[in-house]
Every structure is written in C-alpha cells, then in structure tokens.
Amino acid sequence: MELSDYIRILRKNWLVILLATILGIGVAAAYSYTRTPMYEASSTVFVSTQTSGTVQELQQGSSFTQSRMTTYANLVTTPVVMNPVIAELGLDTSASGLASVVSGTNTLNTQLITITVTDPDPVLAADVANALGASLTETVEKLETPADSTTSPVRLSRVRDALPPQTPASPNIPLNLALGGLVGLALGIGIAVLRSVLDTRIRTPRDIELVTDTPIIGAIAFDPKAKDRPLIVHDDPASPRAETFRALRTNLQFLDMGGRASFVITSSLPSEGKSTSTINLAIALADAGKRVALIDTDLRKPKVAEYLGIEGGAGLTDVLIGRAQVGDVMLPWGQRSMFVLPAGRIPPNPSELLGSQRMHDLLQSLEKEFDVVLCDAPPLLPVTDAAILAKATSGALVVVAAGRTNRHQLNGALDALSTVGAKVAGVVLSMVPTRGPDSYGYGYGYGYGYGYGHAVERGKAPNQAKTKAKKAAKNDEPRGARRRTSV
Structure with a gap:
C-alpha cells in the first residue's frame, strides 16, 4: 500500500482509533487510581x-x-x-x-x-x-x-538521612495516562489496518485495479435521493451526478469496439445500479445527438419500463417468439432520438431466448439502425443471461457498486464473461461517495458545479446555461409518450 492508502485508512477509521485511544487512557486511569500509593x-x-x-x-x-x-x-x-x-x-x-x-x-x-x-x-x-x-x-x-x-x-x-516523602513514587499517573493513550492509539491503528486488509469490498478504482486490467470508464456519484429521482440526467440535468453520466458517455465514445456500438450493461449482483446507469447513459447519449436503442434484456426482473413510465406488457419477448415485430413494440421516449424496447412478459426460458439466433439477428438489425444499442441485462453471478447476451454484442460494461461488491464477486463476474468469450469493454464504479476518505474525483465538480462548466463549454453565463437546461427538461414529452419506430 502507498502512503495515500494509509491516510485513507486513518481517515476512514478515525472514530475507531479515537475510541481505542480513549479506552486506553480510561484503562490506565482506572488502574492508576485504584492502586495504593507507594x-x-x-x-x-x-x-x-x-x-x-x-x-x-x-x-x-x-x-x-x-x-x-x-x-x-x-x-x-x-x-x-x-x-x-x-x-x-x-x-x-x-x-x-x-x-x-x-x-x-x-x-x-x-x-x-x-x-x-x-x-x-x-x-x-x-x-x-x-x-x-x-x-x-x-x-x-x-x-x-x-x-x-x-x-x-x-x-x-x-x-x-531519609525523610518522609511528600508525594508518592507510584503510581505515576501522568506517565500511565500517556502510556495508556499510546497503547490505545497503536491498538486503534492496528484494528484500522486489520479491517482494511480483511475488507475485500471494492471502494475505490485502486481496488478494481487489483482484480482486472479492464479500464474504468466511469465513476457515478452516490445520490441519497436516487430512489426518488432515478433518471437524474432527465430530472436534474444540472446536478453533479448527471455530469458523471456525461463523463461516462464521453469515455464510452472513445472505446474502440471494432466499428460496433452495442453494449450489455450488467453487474455482479442485484442492486448495484445497473438499470438506472443504463437508462441515464442512454439519455445522456441521446442528448448528445446519438440515435440510441435501449433494450430491457432482463427477462427475469425487468425495470426499464417502470423507471421510464411506459407500458411494458409487450416487448422483447414478443419479438423473440415471433408474436410481434420490433417496430410495433419499440417506443420513442421524450424529445430525444431515444427508443425503448421493454422486456415484455417474463418467459420461462430467458437464457434460451437471449441466446437464440433471433436475438442475434435483432441486435444486428438494431446496430444498423441506431448509433448505440444498450442492453440492460441481469447480474452475472446469479444467472448466465448477461454472459450469453454479451457474446453477441460488441462488449459488456460491468457496473460495480462501491462499498457493496467485493473483489471475489467482481472476479467471478469477469470470469463468467471470459468463459463464453465475451469482451469486457469497461468497468463502471457506481454509488461512489462524494465526500469522505472513499470519495473519488468529485471535488472539482462539486466545487464549481455542472452549470458553470456547461456554460463555459457553450460560451454562456452560468445562469443562462442553467435556465436553458431547465427549459429543455420542461419541453420533454411525458415519459409514457408512445410512437412507433421505423425499424
């Protein structure tokens, strides 16, 4: 570990170190004041x-x-x-x-x-x-x-001659308190380092680098109000968290995927933020003028239709079994060049459907029609759906929740992809703290705010940029707006 790692450990465990120091002083005081003065x-x-x-x-x-x-x-x-x-x-x-x-x-x-x-x-x-x-x-x-x-x-x-002493020689209370404090401090630091060594949860990009050489293409800021506003790029485009999705969009566009642009977005375990990351990334890409196809390929617990507020009764499942054409069930969303294909009904055989030739042909046709195709897939460790689907796309983006996923789980997810020969395009670190020892790279963004950077980019004053962003959000169509595509 480097010096910065030790500093992070001390900052993160300062309360444990403080309590151990106080405990050491307390034990020394109790010992000193209960001894008979000699x-x-x-x-x-x-x-x-x-x-x-x-x-x-x-x-x-x-x-x-x-x-x-x-x-x-x-x-x-x-x-x-x-x-x-x-x-x-x-x-x-x-x-x-x-x-x-x-x-x-x-x-x-x-x-x-x-x-x-x-x-x-x-x-x-x-x-x-x-x-x-x-x-x-x-x-x-x-x-x-x-x-x-x-x-x-x-x-x-x-x-x-000896004279009766006025002060006791022992216990030496100041010395005992100092020694107790030092012992407690050393014990606290030892506990902090031991906790860090035994804790295999991924918290920083450095932890991901210990597992894989796959590039980290994005770090999504943690938002305590994420459940209330999951579509942050749409609901609050001027927020720092929305800016992290724009940074992810920029990094994604620089990936060399051999001319293809279809991605499976998955994670190791459920509840790591893959669905909200997929949707917000799709909105950010559409805002940049890209034609985006968002497909809900999670045929076990689909969430895309729920988040976007659209009807999801018919969708991908109906297309794969030949019940409907993709143009009949694929819906536009908002005042953007973004089209959504919901999951449809939950089938009894999702892995077989996602690995079928019909799914492969669907992806090829969507890649020709759209600039970017994003597939929201199930997590890798519980089921094999994402690994099967990733082989048919240009690559997989693995979302890792900071402080929740451990290194063994991430390694298992990456092994599942490599086993089927799928390419891992990048890793996205989600739920990254914006403050504290595990924060990563948000000081500048939070200090200046998205509005300022957006205004500088466009050559406008900050207030004008924020006003324009708010107007753009108000002009979006309702989330449930339906329109057939030409696919």
Missing part, C-alpha cells in the same frame, strides 16, 4: 577506610573499598542486616518480605550506597531506610574487623 524514602551511606599513612596506603585503602562496594550494597537485603531492623521497629514481616520493598545500590565509581525503601506509609519508609543504614554500618564493621583486632579498617557513615 512512597519511596532513601538514605545514603559513605564507605571509607580508616588509614592514616602514606599516599600509597590511602590509594590501597580506596581500591579496597571500591572492590567491596557491590558486596556491601548486596548486604542491605540480607537477613543479617534486616532482622535487627525488624526487631527494632516491631515490623510485622519477615526478612524476605522486607527485602521485596528494599534495594541497595552503589553509584558507579563512588563510595556511596543508597538504601531505598518503598511503603504505603511515608514515615515508616523513612524510618526503615534510616534503620537499615545504621544496621548496615554495624554489620559491615563487625564483618570487616580482623580476629586479632577490635577495630574495623572499614567505616560506614550516614551522609544523608
């Missing part, structure tokens, strides 16, 4: 030799004590030093129990031993540290006194 008191003992001779003797004495400093520091936690302290202070513990809260350390290259005691009671911690210093002094002098002498060559002196 106080540390320290006393310091200086170790020297009792010599009063030449410089050489003093150096030898200093080397002697340096070699013993570690041993003296370790004596602090031994029973011989601790038992007198326990007896003196009346502590309710053993030597091993007291040793767990006591430490003796020697700073490198010094003759100082620091005795540190940790206890919930700051006064007791200081008393124990001072008592241990005194006990260590007596013990060392006793151990270092030769058998034939009454004086020890080593002398320990307390140079700093």
Whole structure:
C-alpha cells in the first residue's frame, strides 16, 4: 500500500482509533487510581577506610573499598542486616518480605550506597531506610574487623538521612495516562489496518485495479435521493451526478469496439445500479445527438419500463417468439432520438431466448439502425443471461457498486464473461461517495458545479446555461409518450 492508502485508512477509521485511544487512557486511569500509593524514602551511606599513612596506603585503602562496594550494597537485603531492623521497629514481616520493598545500590565509581525503601506509609519508609543504614554500618564493621583486632579498617557513615516523602513514587499517573493513550492509539491503528486488509469490498478504482486490467470508464456519484429521482440526467440535468453520466458517455465514445456500438450493461449482483446507469447513459447519449436503442434484456426482473413510465406488457419477448415485430413494440421516449424496447412478459426460458439466433439477428438489425444499442441485462453471478447476451454484442460494461461488491464477486463476474468469450469493454464504479476518505474525483465538480462548466463549454453565463437546461427538461414529452419506430 502507498502512503495515500494509509491516510485513507486513518481517515476512514478515525472514530475507531479515537475510541481505542480513549479506552486506553480510561484503562490506565482506572488502574492508576485504584492502586495504593507507594512512597519511596532513601538514605545514603559513605564507605571509607580508616588509614592514616602514606599516599600509597590511602590509594590501597580506596581500591579496597571500591572492590567491596557491590558486596556491601548486596548486604542491605540480607537477613543479617534486616532482622535487627525488624526487631527494632516491631515490623510485622519477615526478612524476605522486607527485602521485596528494599534495594541497595552503589553509584558507579563512588563510595556511596543508597538504601531505598518503598511503603504505603511515608514515615515508616523513612524510618526503615534510616534503620537499615545504621544496621548496615554495624554489620559491615563487625564483618570487616580482623580476629586479632577490635577495630574495623572499614567505616560506614550516614551522609544523608531519609525523610518522609511528600508525594508518592507510584503510581505515576501522568506517565500511565500517556502510556495508556499510546497503547490505545497503536491498538486503534492496528484494528484500522486489520479491517482494511480483511475488507475485500471494492471502494475505490485502486481496488478494481487489483482484480482486472479492464479500464474504468466511469465513476457515478452516490445520490441519497436516487430512489426518488432515478433518471437524474432527465430530472436534474444540472446536478453533479448527471455530469458523471456525461463523463461516462464521453469515455464510452472513445472505446474502440471494432466499428460496433452495442453494449450489455450488467453487474455482479442485484442492486448495484445497473438499470438506472443504463437508462441515464442512454439519455445522456441521446442528448448528445446519438440515435440510441435501449433494450430491457432482463427477462427475469425487468425495470426499464417502470423507471421510464411506459407500458411494458409487450416487448422483447414478443419479438423473440415471433408474436410481434420490433417496430410495433419499440417506443420513442421524450424529445430525444431515444427508443425503448421493454422486456415484455417474463418467459420461462430467458437464457434460451437471449441466446437464440433471433436475438442475434435483432441486435444486428438494431446496430444498423441506431448509433448505440444498450442492453440492460441481469447480474452475472446469479444467472448466465448477461454472459450469453454479451457474446453477441460488441462488449459488456460491468457496473460495480462501491462499498457493496467485493473483489471475489467482481472476479467471478469477469470470469463468467471470459468463459463464453465475451469482451469486457469497461468497468463502471457506481454509488461512489462524494465526500469522505472513499470519495473519488468529485471535488472539482462539486466545487464549481455542472452549470458553470456547461456554460463555459457553450460560451454562456452560468445562469443562462442553467435556465436553458431547465427549459429543455420542461419541453420533454411525458415519459409514457408512445410512437412507433421505423425499424
């Protein structure tokens, strides 16, 4: 993944990361405030030799004590030093129990031993540290006194007595909160990355590129009001979403399909927006002056007649079984050079009808009569209708719903087309978010709006362009207008 991918993951999962960070801080706070405060008191003992001779003797004495400093520091936690302290202070513990809260350390290259005691009671911690210093002094002098002498060559002196501390040494609340926040942040980022790795849903063009080298010829913006106005190019031609269909129209016209211009528009699964994409693309092509034939080849759940508001009782099925001529059931729509062939009645054998020679001949005759032929077909994974039909056309356009279709489903749909030898002309990414980390290429369109770009293209002011677009929409005939074609 590239840096932009990681940034997108962080933007997309910022709430998870924030909650994990807050949780980490909360756990650290709960731990810190439920711990018993512990106080540390320290006393310091200086170790020297009792010599009063030449410089050489003093150096030898200093080397002697340096070699013993570690041993003296370790004596602090031994029973011989601790038992007198326990007896003196009346502590309710053993030597091993007291040793767990006591430490003796020697700073490198010094003759100082620091005795540190940790206890919930700051006064007791200081008393124990001072008592241990005194006990260590007596013990060392006793151990270092030769058998034939009454004086020890080593002398320990307390140079700093322990005082009751004012603040606890632990828990260190600021440090714990910082560590908890860092752990929570790392956990949140880890969850975000893991979610991204395990999530195989297609959200951006980059996800499609991981599956296929087929060109992405369009990205249709998501519209929360799409159910209320499915024919966005007709209902609101000045909207940014309508402009995405015009961009799709432009890209489609640049495809090299060997002189043919018949396309099957399908998807991997239902509800990916293939029918509305097909109809809006047909309207956009007709607006550009193309003669467009729109055929509803979804003989299982036809939607074209419903969306366009036309009678769909007779249509493609009647033509394929020889009950009607195409010119009798193909209807014009609106003030455009766009003609619609509804699906007709749902047959018991849709796959056989779509793969028949009569269907093949129908497509050839429509390609001669129209500039572009668009076939709205069923999804590829549930049934084979679209794959069979795609082989008889110049290519298939596969609609992929962002955030719904996963890579395995898209790969299966493309395999279904390649198995029958059909050509995939391009992929159309639908329902693309216009804002957020998964948005793709709509900043310019939404910032300037279609009206401005349309006006610049025609050399008119923005308001004039919008007014003309609205008038054109009002002048369209009702959706149910019927007129026979010459086909």
